[in-house]
Each structure stands twice: as C-alpha cells, then as structure tokens.
Amino acid sequence: xxxxxxxxxxxxxxxxxxxxxxxxxxxxxxxxxxxxxxxxxxxxxxxxxxxxxxxxxxxxxxxxxxxxxxxxxxxxxxxxxxxxxxxxxxxxxxxxxxxxxxxxxxxxxxxxxxxxxxxxxxxxxxxxxxxxxxxxxxxxxxxxxxxxxxxxxxxxxxxxxxxxxxxxxxxxxxxxxxxxxxxxxxxxxxxxxxxxxxxxxxxxxxxxxxxxxxxxxxxxxxxxxxxxxxxxxxxxxxxxxxxxxxxxxxxxxxxxxxxxxxx
Amino acid sequence: xxxxxxxxxxxxxxxxxxxxxxxxxxxxxxxxxxxxxxxxxxxxxxxxxxxxxxxxxxxxxxxxxxxxxxxxxxxxxxxxxxxxxxxxxxxxxxxxxxxxxxxxxxxxxxxxxxxxxxxxxxxxxxxxxxxxxxxxxxxxxxxxxxxxxxxxxxxxxxxxxxxxxxxxxxxxxxxxxxxxxxxxxxxxxxxxxxxxxxxxxxxxxxxxxxxxxxxxxxxxxxxxxxxxxxxxxxxxxxxxxxxxxxxxxxxxxxxxxxxxxxxxxxxxxxxxxxxxxxxxxxxxxxxxxxxxxxxxxxxxxxxxxxxxxxxxxxxxxxxxxxxxxxxxxxxxxxxxxxxxxxxxxxxxxxxxxxxxxxxxxxxxxxxxxxxxxxxxxxxxxxxxxxxx
Numbered sequence: 329x330x331x332x333x334x335x336x337x338x339x340x341x342x343x344x345x346x347x348x349x350x351x352x353x354x355x356x357x358x359x360x361x362x363x364x365x366x367x368x369x370x371x372x373x374x375x376x377x378x379x380x381x382x383x384x385x386x387x388x389x390x391x392x393x394x395x396x397x398x399x400x401x402x403x404x405x406x407x408x409x410x411x412x413x414x415x416x417x418x419x420x421x422x423x424x425x426x427x428x429x430x431x432x433x434x435x436x437x438x439x440x441x442x443x444x445x446x447x448x449x450x451x452x453x454x455x456x457x458x459x460x461x462x463x464x465x466x467x468x469x470x471x472x473x474x475x476x477x478x479x480x481x482x483x484x485x486x487x488x489x490x491x492x493x494x495x496x497x498x499x500x501x502x503x504x505x506x507x508x509x510x511x512x513x514x515x516x517x518x519x520x521x522x523x524x525x526x527x528x529x530x531x532x533x534x535x536x537x538x539x540x541x542x543x544x545x546x547x548x549x550x551x552x553x554x555x556x557x558x559x560x561x562x563x564x565x566x567x568x569x570x571x572x573x574x575x576x577x578x579x580x581x582x583x584x585x586x587x588x589x590x591x
Numbered sequence: 592x593x594x595x596x597x598x599x600x601x602x603x604x605x606x607x608x609x610x611x612x613x614x615x616x617x618x619x620x621x622x623x624x625x626x627x628x629x630x631x632x633x634x635x636x637x638x639x640x641x642x643x644x645x646x647x648x649x650x651x652x653x654x655x656x657x658x659x660x661x662x663x664x665x666x667x668x669x670x671x672x673x674x675x676x677x678x679x680x681x682x683x684x685x686x687x688x689x690x691x692x693x694x695x696x697x698x699x700x701x702x703x704x705x706x707x708x709x710x711x712x713x714x715x716x717x718x719x720x721x722x723x724x725x726x727x728x729x730x731x732x733x734x735x736x737x738x739x740x741x742x743x744x745x746x747x748x749x750x751x752x753x754x755x756x757x758x759x760x761x762x763x764x765x766x767x768x769x770x771x772x773x774x775x776x777x778x779x780x781x782x783x784x785x786x787x788x789x790x791x792x793x794x795x796x797x798x799x800x801x802x803x804x805x806x807x808x809x810x811x812x813x814x815x816x817x818x819x820x821x822x823x824x825x826x827x828x829x830x831x832x833x834x835x836x837x838x839x840x841x842x843x844x845x846x847x848x849x850x851x852x853x854x855x856x857x858x859x860x861x862x863x864x865x866x867x868x869x870x871x872x873x874x875x876x877x878x879x880x881x882x883x884x885x886x887x888x889x890x891x892x893x894x895x896x897x898x899x900x901x902x903x904x905x906x907x908x909x910x911x912x913x914x915x916x917x918x919x920x921x922x923x924x925x926x927x928x929x930x931x932x933x934x935x936x937x938x939x940x941x942x943x944x945x946x947x948x949x950x951x952x953x954x955x956x957x958x959x960x961x962x963x964x965x966x967x968x969x970x971x972x973x974x975x976x977x978x979x
Contacts, residue, residue, distance in 0.1 A: 391852050392851075392852065393848055393851060393852065416854065417854035420852060420853060420854035421853075421854060423852065425848075425849070425852045427845040427848065427849060428845070429844060429845065431844055431845035431846050431848065431849040432846070432849075433841075433846050433849065434841070434844070434846065435761070444853075444855075445853050445855075447756075448853065448855050449853075449854075493849075
C-alpha cells in the first residue's frame with residue numbers, strides 16, 4: 329500500500345490543499361506561524377506534533393472552522409476562507425471530516441446521520457438515499473446497524489459510523505482528527521486499514537492529525553511536524569526518512585518516542 | 592515512600608539547627624509523616640538560637656544531617672524545599688550530601704522543573720481597566736445577541752421562502768415536551784396563583800364591601816398578567832435550560848461543528864424547530880394556565896364568600912373582555928420567542944470545559960426570566976398607552 333496511487337479524478341493538477349505562510353492564533357496568542365505546505369492529490373498526509381502544538385487548530389483552519397490570522401489556505405486553488413454562502417458550501421461539500429469522538433448527531437439514528445448530508449446536498453429520492461446509506465454503513469462494517477442511535481454502540485463503532493457519514497458525499501479530501509484516540513490498538517489499526525482502503529478505492533486525499541506513531545508509520549505518505557517550542561513546522565517528509573535523517577532533535581525524539589536529553 | 596517501617600509508636604518529626612563553621616546544619620530525627628504535620632523552615636530559623644542572627648555569623652550554606660531520621664514521606668520533601676528556596680533567596684548554598692539517596696533524587700527531580708515564568712501569570716488589573724474590559728465584554732455579548740437574532744430571522748425568512756427544510760421531528764419533540772410534558776407543572780402553578788389572587792381579592796376587597804369584585808380581580812389578573820408571566824417563567828426554567836444544555840452538549844461533542852463543516856447551518860437545523868415549537872406552544876399553554884387559574888380563584892371565592900359559581904362567572908364576564916385575554920396570549924408569544932432565543936443562543940455560545948454547559952443553562956434561565964419581566968413591563972406600558 330506504500331506509494332500513493334496517482335490521482336484518478338479531478339482534472340486540475342493543482343495540489344488538493346495549499347497553505348501559504350499561515351499564522352494561527354488562539355486568544356491573541358500566536359500558536360504557529362510561517363506554515364507553508366501542499367497536500368498532494370491522493371496522498372495520506374499526516375500532521376504530527378506534541379500535545380498542545382496546534383495540530384487540531386491547524387485542522388480547524390483547513391476545514392474552515394477558524395479563519396487564518398495571516399496567510400492563505402487554498403482548497404483546489406480556491407481561497408474559501410474568504411468565500412461565503414454558496415461558494416463556501418460548494419467547497420465544504422467536497423470535504424469530509426471525522427471528528428475525534430465521531431460527533432455523530434446524537435438525536436439521529438446511524439442511518440439518519442449518514443442520510444442527512446445526502447438529503448441536504450442531493451436531490452436523490454428517499455429509496456436511493458436509503459440504499460446509499462446502507463452501502464456506506466456496510467463499507468465501514470456496520471451493516472444492520474441502521475436503526476441504532478449513537479449512544480447505543482461502542483466508541484470504535486461510533487468512529488466508523490462517523491466515517492460513513494464523512495464519506496457520504498464521496499468527498500475528495502477526508503480529514504481525520506486523532507483517529508486512534510480512545511481506541512484499543514487493534515481497533516485503531518483496523519481504522520488505519522479502512523483509511524488506506526478508502527484511499528486505494530476512491531483515490532481520496534487524506535489529511536490526518538495524529539500523534540500515534542504506529543499509525544503514522546503505517547499510513548502516512550508524508551508527515552508534517554509542528555514544533556511547539558519554535559512555533560512553526562520543522563519537518564516535512566516521509567516518516568521513515570524523517571526518523572532515519574531527523575532534521576532536528578525534537579523530530580528525532582518524537583519519532584523515536586524518546587525523552588533523552590530533556591531536562 | 593516510607594524509608595523505615597511504620598511503627599505504632601512513631602516518633603514525631605524533630606529538627607534542630609546547629610552551626611558548624613560557616614554552615615547551618617538541620618539535624619533531622621523522628622518520623623516525618625504528612626498526617627503529623629510538617630515543621631516550617633522559616634519558623635525554625637526564628638525560634639532556634641543557631642538560626643537567629645545567622646547572618647552576622649557568616650553562614651554560607653545550609654546542610655542536612657539525616658542520620659537519626661526515621662520514616663519519611665512528602666512532608667520531608669516539603670520541608671527541604673522550603674530550605675532550598677530560603678537558600679535561593681539569600682544566596683546560600685544548599686548541601687544535599689547528608690540526605691538519604693532516594694530523597695536527594697526526589698529533591699533533584701522537583702527542582703529540575705523550571706518554575707513557571709511569573710510574568711506570564713496575569714497580574715490583577717487596576718479597577719478602571721477591569722471596568723473597561725467588563726464593559727467591552729458586555730458590549731460583545733450584546734453584539735453577539737443581535738447577530739444571533741439576525742441569523743435566526745434570516746433562517747426564518749429562508750424557511751418561508753422554502754429554501755430550508757424544517758426538521759419536523761425536532762419540532763414535534765419540542766411540541767410534545769412543552770405540551771403534555773409541561774401541563775402538570777403549569778396547572779399546579781396556575782392553580783395556586785389563581786388561589787392567591789382570589790385570597791388577595793377576598794381579603795382586600797371585602798374591607799371595602801367590594802368582595803363581589805374578586806372575580807374581576809382574578810379574571811383580569813390571570814388573563815392579562817399572571818397566566819402568561821407564570822407560564823413564561825416556568826418555561827424559561829424548564830425549556831430554556833433544556834435548549835441551552837442540549838445545544839451546549841452538542842457544541843462540546845463537536846456535533847455543531849459537524850453541521851458547520853458540511854455547510855449546513857445549525858440554526859436552520861437545530862434552532863428553528865425549537866423556536867417554532869415553543870412559539871406554537873406558549874400561547875396554548877397560556878390559555879390553559881388562564882383557565883386553570885380562574886378555576887382556582889373561583890374555588891376560593893365560592894368557598895369563602897356567599898357567591899355561587901354563576902355569580903362568579905357572571906361577574907367575570909361583565910368585567911373582562913376578549914382583548915384582555917388576547918393581550919395575555921400576545922405576551923405569551925413574545926415570551927416564547929425570548930425563551931427560545933435565550934436558550935438556543937446560550938447553548939450555541941457554550942465554551943469547551945466541563946462547567947460550560949451548566950453555566951450556559953444557568954445564564955439561559957437568568958436571561959430568559961429577566962427579559963420576560965422586562966418585556967412584560969414594556970407590553971403593559973404600551974397597552975396602557977393604547978388603552979387596551
């Protein structure tokens with residue numbers, strides 16, 4: 329599964345996402361600055377860094393929940409942070425997000441959760457939607473759980489159901505916020521398999537925020553390292569390369585899970 | 592962390608200062624246990640003859656003699672840290688050589704963590720600055736309320752233009768919980784309020800020989816004021832808090848974000864059905880409360896005065912008009928909007944810590960009740976102006 333399949337769709341050769349000189353702030357404090365990178369089409373791109381380094385904040389910027397304090401984020405060459413109304417909606421429709429705890433809508437059944445984006449953005453009739461929903465749930469191994477409410481299933485199942493919702497509209501880019509958090513190693517590894525399968529079958533570009541080393545080495549084509557001390561990115565490359573030729577002490581420590589040389 | 596066996600006859604912690612050349616040595620003895628309390632280093636310095644006036648005797652270091660030390664735990668660590676800090680403050684050297692090895696390691700571990708930069712800690716701002724920032728945040732809150740109200744109106748317009756589909760299930764859930772669900776409590780409170788007004792009427796009006804007019808007081812009071820007001824206050828506590836807690840929890844579990852990143856407005860999907868449900872049910876509940884309250888008043892009036900039901904109802908009908916009842920129902924509609932707005936807004940503005948949902952629910956209720964009473968006064972004033 330190593331080596332990203334070439335883009336199968338999307339005529340433009342532009343990177344899926346391009347970030348230019350991004351500065352992120354939190355309550356007037358600068359969290360990270362000078363972030364510039366591109367996410368290529370069809371790759372699994374991991375944002376890694378220590379706790380509190382701003383990984384999740386970066387994700388929130390990429391999916392448009394937060395506005396850049398400075399710099400631009402282009403989604404398929406389009407700056408959608410500036411867009412509003414229909415233009416913004418069009419971009420959002422091409423993304424799927426899997427939140428850390430799934431964020432399934434607790435008042436809706438699994439089928440209704442997956443159906444809602446379809447109802448909102450397509451004019452398919454109810455029968456077709458029902459079939460698509462069953463298909464998506466089957467894709468994540470939840471066939472037969474259509475009428476369950478999120479509270480009635482386990483954490484791992486909730487994440488998979490949320491993944492089914494995230495891929496409901498066949499997004500071009502899928503974002504994952506800490507996919508392995510709160511999961512046992514086996515369930516987490518199965519989720520990783522699912523991520524790789526999605527990429528292989530649909531050519532989906534995948535952006536993952538994670539600090540789970542096993543998962544990073546398993547799925548990432550390239551990884552970006554956010555250094556909490558220097559408040560910027562200090563490494564970008566394949567995790568194995570970064571481990572073998574770490575550009576900084578901090579990257580070395582992170583990728584080898586060591587606390588050597590720290591006070 | 593005990594270095595020696597715990598004995599039933601544990602000796603209390605002892606410490607004594609002794610001066611050796613240019614060094615002050617703390618001689619430790621006994622068992623140092625948290626439950627027995629810790630000696631304080633600064634007090635020890637003041638009290639002991641070796642400590643007093645140590646400055647003049649050219650003390651350059653503080654050391655420890657732990658040969659007589661029994662069992663120990665964190666209490667000893669706390670004492671030693673006081674000594675270390677004293678040394679740092681006075682430019683003395685702390686000699687850890689005499690300590691048990693494990694204690695020396697612990698001490699090193701604690702000292703390895705750099706103290707937080709105190710400049711970062713917020714200093715207490717002067718009163719003018721605090722007043723200013725309180726004013727600014729009140730202003731921000733006002734702006735947020737206005738923009739939230741605007742967003743709801745915008746969403747409502749889109750609903751009327753059929754560009755938004757209402758989630759009917761949420762709407763019916765609100766209707767149910769504010770309909771049959773709220774009837775018992777509304778009935779109880781309205782009945783008691785009716786009874787109270789009637790008692791008031793009987794006691795006060797009887798003095799002027801006008802007891803007959805108790806029915807007028809009950810009818811006028813319930814229909815114009817208390818029916819809507821009491822229902823509003825109950826609903827603010829019951830439904831406003833529930834809205835805030837529901838939406839607040841959805842904020843914390845990122846369910847609201849999940850709407851936003853799909854490009855779906857949470858206001859269309861979550862706020863609108865709730866507001867409309869309450870908008871429909873508040874007038875109906877108020878009509879119910881009016882009826883129950885008047886019945887309660889009648890019960891008191893009939894049992895305490897020689898009035899019969901026919902006379903009570905007759906008096907009521909000659910005194911109050913349909914516009915009194917309509918005024919109450921109009922108020923109820925306004926109150927419904929206020930409760931829905933306050934509850935949903937506070938819910939969606941919820942922060943992200945554990946106490947945030949509780950604070951949102953509380954402030955939704957406070958804001959709801961306050962605004963209801965203000966709105967009630969404004970409507971009464973307008974009604975008086977228009978002679979309704």
